[in-house]
Amino acid sequence: MKNTIADRVYDFLKKYPPFDIINKEDLVSIAENVIIVYLEKGKVLFKNDDTKHDHFYLVKEGGVVLKKNELADAEIIDICDEGDVFGLRPLITNDSYMMTAIAEEEALVYGIPIDVFKPIIEKEHNVGLYLIESFTSKTKNPFSKKFAQDFYQDSPANLKSEDLEELQTIKYSKDPICISMDDLAIKAANRMTDYKVSSLIVVDENKLPIGMVTDKDFRKKVVTGLYSSKVPVKEIMNFPVNTYKKNLTVTEAQLALVQNQSGHLVITEDGTDQTKAIGILTNHDIVVSQGNSASGLMKAIRRAKQPKELRKIRQQIAQLLKGYFFQSIPLHIITQIIHELTEAINIRAIEIALQKMPQRPPVKFAWLSLGSHGRKEQLLVTDQDNALVFEDVPEEKYESVKKYFTILSNRVNTILNKVGYEFCPADMMARNPKWCQSLTEWKTQFSHWIHNVETEDILYSSIFFDFNRTYGDKELVQELAHSIFSATDYNPMFFTLMSRSALQNPSPLGFFKQFLVEQDGEHKDLFDIKARALMPLTDMARILILSHKVKSINNTAERYEKLAELEPNNKDFYLACSYAAKSLIKFRTKHGLIHHDSGRYIKLNELTKEEKMKLKRCFKTISELQEIIKLRFKVTQLL
Template sequence: MPNQVSRRIYDFLKDLPPFSFVKEEGALLQVAGRVEVQYQPIGSIIFRPGEPPRERFFLVKEGAVELFAVNEGEERLIERFGEGEVFGIRPLLAEDEYLFLARSAEETLLYAINTEGFRELLPNYPELSSYLATLMAGSTRSALQVKARQAPALIEKENLGGPDLLDLQTIHRAREPISCQASDRIITAAKLMSEHNIGSIIIVDKKERPVGIITDRDLRQKVATGIKSNQELVVEIMQSPVICIPPSITVADVQIEMMRHKINHVVQTEDGTDKTPLTGVISKHDLLVKQGNNPAILIREIARSQSATELRVLRERAERLLSLYLSREVSISFITTVMTQINDEIIRKCIKLSLARMQADGRGNPPALFDWLALGSQGRGEQLLRTDQDNALIFEDVPEARYPAVKDYFLQLSSYATEFLNDVGFAYCPGDMMASNPNWCLSVSKWQSQFSHWMHVNTPESMLHTSIFFDFRGVWGDGSLPAKLTAHIFSNLEKPSQRFLSSLALAALDNPSPLTFFRNFVVERSGEHKDQFDLKARAMRPLTDAARVLMLEARQGSVNNTFRRYELMAKLEPQNAELYQAAAEAYEVLIRLRATMGLRRNDSGRYLKPSELSRMQRLLLRNSFGPVKETQSLLETRFQLNFLR
């Protein structure tokens, strides 16, 4: 009869993979009876690279263990294992030496599982064998072991100054791809992945052109769970189409593709399309092996943080990364993508912390579906610095009798969230354009009514709110609620809407050319910022306002970012493509300048003293005013604004 300790261990193991595949209680009790319980103080080394395999693999009972790649004495975090997660499994199947350093990140209790006793179960439990083979074939740990060996050949160094600049390097040779045919069975693909210790396999046609990809996650979710048989064809579980890249591409561009498509692998082909043969494959972890100060690592740490204090430190790290990017002239497109991802993750974490506080207050779970709307520069994906907040909250329609209580819940939630954001460094909005304001925490139908009012009552106040709220972007929910709001706006535009668009265009002309007759900068004449140039109001806002009205007129609601709006307009209106491209480039110059000055002075970068600019900065700034003036002239002609003045 098993003792009480064995029974407690059994109860913990039985619901966790891979132990959950052992269906016979007696067999799993035998495993539990041979488990060694190990206490590891914080900082304890569990195994080191190069050590021979132990007779045990490990399960975290309590605490956390971190896995590091070690190169010339430098440690790089690869993975963190929490309660219920297995690590050190390679010796169980491969009987290989350890390639990584495992260290307890906090006080930790481990269950050390006897490999010999556990290995005896494999012939009797095919599902267990399949799961372990799948885990071994493509788990993050196994994939990284190969990539760590291959890393020197993956990226060609270009003497860019340090490890933080690896994203600027060019990938001339991706990892050698392993592929199979679309007519192959899943078990064939899994065996190939296991033999080569890789996390993905590319499916190709008879001409070696990529048609799909299978990752370790696909095997775990679709095969190990029993949803699909390993005897079915690979096309049953592959992801298709694949995202392709050309033979020579920078790490930064690869990161953009991965962020944009929310994927972990890209495929390299002869010409960067799926119409030519496969030449290589790159995974997110291929990049992480080479990068320590990587935005993906920052985002992962944000997701794991537990307080606003931690978030503030991580956002400060992001600003150091931003400063590095700016100093090395990294493209603004890449910079805004990275910083928006970081800001979005911070917002989501603040909402999670706020939901936890609501639970602690006894308020329970949200009473309705909701989404958090980022507005202004963050809504447009352009907020590089920690400027003040602009946000709102939208929740699904509920019966009128429930509305006060539901709104009260979300107002309190918003109050907590904006407080957390303020603690991180995103200051409260002076104009109270925040979700904690009852005016900006509304149901779908009430938001629709509010937008209709702004569109039909064209007062200066309505135009101000339009400039802030019409660039909304959902960052919390599934996107369905913001989509309803977008559909409502375009539905209103189907009605006679020239007056609204004309009023919007007229508002975009409120700030004329930023140069005086003598080609000096127009500066503030009085107040706190006397003799300073207002970069936001005089140069950036005219371009954002013009882009917004042009997109509304074109009925395009899928793009918020200003310079990407101009790039889209260049495609929609080829006759104005040169102007729109110039406007996009000018806006990128302005964003870069504002971020650079803001980081230098530790402020918003909005106000500049012309004397503090370098000669090149003055020239670039002055040149950006041309597209501002020309874009305003286009609006004036298109909407016949002379008749409205």
């Protein structure tokens, strides 16, 4: 006769990890031996120090809270809802319980027999790994470095460098041809011809590399008549030399060529210019190793003359991102490469716009990138957030100068829109005269935001405090940054109000750990990962780093890593925050790539149980961080 109860248990188990990866025969055996436990609200299933049960448990319906003990005010360790596994200690450690399980509401629980389950773990390695991870997450300090790495690591634990072409050591040209800095240019040209090479390493009297001379240098400097072929090589060489270690990976080499805007890297024994050169690495070596490279796209960006060319390159960058992402290249490497390419597109857009202006800029200026671009966190294509600051001018010249930069900004924003970056819905772009101002105007603006904090001012502060110079004069930006930090000195109310604003972000989870979704509008029933998870982490990192007066670190994960240095007592916790930030960005990017959108709104029914579990671990970190912010900046009385 058919066992209908066992069939129902089987149908339920197969939907949730780790039971979803167990073969049918073994899962049927488990289902036939499961016990069903009904718990009234407040009923204790097991207590701290109780002798181990013969089963571990899975929530079928309702909710079970795990606490330190039975007391009403005891610390809550976890809340388990449908599909969550708990009570694993007897299976993993074979000793007494170290927490208490209480039904937070009427609940139905399946008891999985340990003696039936253990043989399955022995032959199904992944099943055991999942249960150990679940057990660890409910017992260990979630802010320890090891725990954070387990949950927020950038790549799978079983990933090996030989499995990924991009992580292999790149091949380069060995036994490079060198020339003395005092040798004549004509000798260098003859040597390049004799050895059939396109570049030479220039060395000093100790044979240490100090520069490079290439066939391009001869075309631009000697053939054009700018320099005589009789000048010393040091007069036409490129310097300083870019040196790197010999075991450079393909991706590291790619990033180095992009960052240094160079077609050549000199390989030395220890990676510095204090040891002799042992090889040369070129863009050609990258192309041979990988084909369509980031450095190749960078060159294409610099050659582009029209927005449509940049748009095509941006689409290629999106494909490059997808390739990197689904090969599990470490996130920090992906982020650096994509940021450099995005930055280059913005710079080229500004250069094209300047070429269309009737005259050169009347005074010094700088283009500021804001938001996720300013934080170097923009992987997917989003809308524009930018501003422009120009040098102070006499009052009689102000209107004409302002008009020039407003027109320039409008052209840049229009080009970027054609490339694929949408206009900001709130018009927080440099084309808006409010965000195209002189240095003194910007100083006054920031001072107003800091000293007269209103709701709208806090919103602007959260965006504009993350500015990053993309193009233009460094000194203008440095002076602006200095004035901001000076204005925040001895201003505790500013940090309190900023903290209050950060704490008003919508919560990601309800009391029973269910994901809170949008209740109405276009995104009804979807989970907003930006507003409910990424923004709280970003906002609180900004507040903490500003309170420490740390300049020039805008990236959220890097801010938490810096905080770990500044506050050793909270090191593990801040590292967990850093890993959480990376994990959430990675999660959003993954879903954005799958659905060809910004990845902001998530369909919960598409998430696996493992994905939900990992997201909830990130949310726990956010919850603890909010408590720190409340206490440190005395926000409690204002909420």
